[in-house]
Amino acid sequence: MVLMKVKFSYQKRVKLAQTLWLMSWVAAFAGCLTLGMGIFLKVQLWMHNEVLDNSHIHTVPNTVIVAGLATILMNLYVRKISQDSLDVARFPQWKVVMVPFFFISFLFTFLVLVALFLTCAMKGSLEDSLKMGLKNGIRFYKDTDTPGRCYQKRTIDKLQMEFQCCGNSHYKDWFEVQWISNRYLDFSSKEVKDRIKSNVDGRYLMDSVPFSCCNPSSPRPCIQTQITNSSAHYSYNYQTNELNIWIRGCREALMNYYTGIMATNVVGIALSFILQVSVLVSLRYLQTAMEGVVGQENVECETEGYLLERGLKDTFKCTVERTKTLFKSNQVETTGSTEESSVPAAS
Structure with a gap:
């Protein structure tokens, strides 16, 4: 059963591509803000490093910085895809890389979510670090x-x-x-x-x-x-x-200062995450809608777009089976190459 199927006319596909192009720029700008906030937090922690007892506290700004960079790069790539998506001659070139791109994009989007949770959970470890460092x-x-x-x-x-x-x-x-x-x-x-x-x-x-x-x-x-x-x-x-x-x-004063920075970071990262999810959903609809145009004489025909070709449960099972098949094929190839190498060469 197809998940969240939507019909797209030619005009709707054009509007979707244009909206996706604009959203990718906004999401890239949000990624720049996330990157800047991560750098600012890291600089502030580095400035007060002598009164911080825990060096692992820098994991949070490092994760935010990586998440911001990944968001910028992904959306620059999405911008290029949205520009070429309506060209039936160019779309098959992008179709080849869409699956690995979606996989990498979901990983980096999950990283943004991790950065959000780490920033929310930073307060307790920061207070303990300041307590020992100031002492x-x-x-x-x-x-x-x-x-x-x-x-x-x-x-x-x-x-x-x-x-x-x-x-x-x-x-x-x-x-x-x-x-x-x-x-x-x-x-x-x-x-x-x-x-x-x-x-x-x-x-x-x-x-x-x-x-x-x-x-x-x-x-x-x-x-x-x-x-x-x-x-x-x-x-x-x-x-x-x-x-x-x-x-x-001073612990209270520094905590108040860093709480303000972390609250700003949480808002910025949450905005970046929402925009990134919206970009990926829109890109998926555009991809599946354009797949129906490939091979058609009339490029202005009506097509269907969807998020998943099957339901969540069936998609998960299919993914697991494909992963198992991939690992089994790799094991067979490895075993075969080992047996071949063990056969003595003919004299």
């Missing part, structure tokens, strides 16, 4: 003399100033690490000695944050040291006064 970044903030960590301080300071955030999930994350290097501590000072001795791990901990946490919009000078000590600053109450440092954590 390590804060811990290694003081190691400006250690190879491989020399620029960690600059990265964290730049990040906190750019995204107006402080710490990993909260500004108090800085209270739990020694973020001042030992080379800048006066170990002859009683205060420094007492702080180090009071800590089990021998770290210099204090209720302070780096200067990059300061809010420049605050009217009073930044209180970045002894934040929880109300008596250490004039006219200051830690419990009631509004702090003049950023309260929001």
Whole structure:
């Protein structure tokens, strides 16, 4: 039973070819947008690579980039087919490559769908990656003399100033690490000695944050040291006064930023997928409608177009049987060639 059969007059075939030509350009443009969004996401992840703990997070933009390139190439090919489809003399040339083209097109269309699902599922893995990456970044903030960590301080300071955030999930994350290097501590000072001795791990901990946490919009000078000590600053109450440092954590700020990018990517990839499916369906109708014209004296005759020559169930069974036959024939050829090679040559 033919699936979704439609009758096409000559005028309808012409309109279908013209519509397909226009749709292929629109789908190619959508592929360009998908490619651009994938590149933009990859660049942003690369810029914040030092605070990302998982390198596999780049799988998502890489898949989006490949899907965008595949969409562009496929639709440029469809554009050429739609131009030549109404020429009965040229159509048989395209008919030979249509089956492998549809197979490859469905694979790449499925890749676009995979890119869509990966982008939707990226949020959880990205948050975990940022959580560990920022935690390590804060811990290694003081190691400006250690190879491989020399620029960690600059990265964290730049990040906190750019995204107006402080710490990993909260500004108090800085209270739990020694973020001042030992080379800048006066170990002859009683205060420094007492702080180090009071800590089990021998770290210099204090209720302070780096200067990059300061809010420049605050009217009073930044209180970045002894934040929880109300008596250490004039006219200051830690419990009631509004702090003049950023309260929001950098993980939340970065997640909000990347969520916006991912939402845009999802919309763009979904649009590209819908357009690509529409292009393939239209191309299939045009192909089957033009097959009825081949061999006819009157090229303006009415023909029938369809998606599948049989139903879904019969088509699936036929495809499986053809695949099995193909593998069996390959095995027979391999066995035959092996037996021939094993026969000794006549002397």
